[in-house]
Amino acid sequence: MLIYGSVDFKGRPALKHNTGNWRDCPFIIGNECCERLAYFGIAANLVTYLTHKLHQGNVYAARNVTTWQGTCYLTPLIGAIFADAYWGRYWTIAGFSIIYLIGMCTLTLSSFVPALKPIECLGSICPPTTPPHYVVFFIGLYLIALGTGGIKSCVSSFGADQFDDTDSQERIKKGSFFNWFYFILGIGALVSSSFVVWIQENAGTPLYRFQKPGGSPITRICQVVVASIRKRDLVVPEDNSLLYETLNNSSAIEGSRKLKHTDELSHIIVIQYHTAIAM
Structure with missing residues (x-):
């Protein structure tokens, strides 16, 4: 219809x-x-x-x-x-x-x-x-x-x-x-x-929990490179407490946490070194 x-x-x-x-x-x-x-x-x-x-x-x-x-x-x-x-x-x-x-x-x-x-x-x-x-x-x-x-x-x-x-x-x-x-x-x-x-x-x-932006990472990388060159002859103390640190657990970079000191990187470098020699 x-x-x-x-x-x-x-x-x-x-x-x-x-x-x-x-x-x-x-x-x-x-x-x-x-x-x-x-x-x-x-x-x-x-x-x-x-x-x-x-x-x-x-x-x-x-x-x-x-x-x-x-x-x-x-x-x-x-x-x-x-x-x-x-x-x-x-x-x-x-x-x-x-x-x-x-x-x-x-x-x-x-x-x-x-x-x-x-x-x-x-x-x-x-x-x-x-x-x-x-x-x-x-x-x-x-x-x-x-x-x-x-x-x-x-x-x-x-x-x-x-x-x-x-x-x-x-x-x-x-x-x-x-x-x-x-x-x-x-x-x-x-x-x-x-x-x-x-x-x-x-x-x-x-x-939510937010982390504040801490600025450009490129700037910080450049600062590290410049500081490494300028202080290449500086002897690093074996005692970590003698290193320059911020007073609390916060990082000097706003929005970031302070990284703990570790020997993991040095161990990895040693392992890679010995592996390269063995090859």
Whole structure:
């Protein structure tokens, strides 16, 4: 049986027993849930990120957040025009989801790649954020605003397209779909605004043990070579306690542990020497 006014992905009249109904609704609801998780996960922490990482004032940060959120609720006009006039709802959702994903990746890179992420504060001194940091961050942020416009305007109506209004049973299922749709939407917003935010603030990163970077190893190698040449005639005392050492168990190189004295290397050299003679 054909569904009047509906076609399949190849443009042929849609068959009722092969398309629509609850078969594909989990994908539609899942897409909306993921979008809400991403959106509210960003929105809930955006002021904090702007003030603590990009070193913006509270007023300026709040204005940037409200501008971005306002843009997110205007871009559905763009998505609706593309869906109704050109691409249809499915391809509009797919295309704008790709834009959304690019925005998320750009936003992630702006806070992860050393050359792109803002410079950390040193105590109470916070260096100014450079234009490249702002540019990459806001490009990602507004790509997300554009991407969410194509999803917001189409997902719920695309879900409604999966049910035939002329069929009394499918009409009841459409009502059930919207119940689940808005329930999952609310769950996604709740989880992203609470659990995801808690994970971002408390889980993972605070639990690791970190070693501070100790500078370039090439510099230290060069220092060793120069010191070895300058002190080539120096007699090394047999008593290790007479060697120059730092006062505690930490290395003079920040982020490294002090190496213990051992005779293993000299033993290896002796073994290699005797092996070479035997050969």
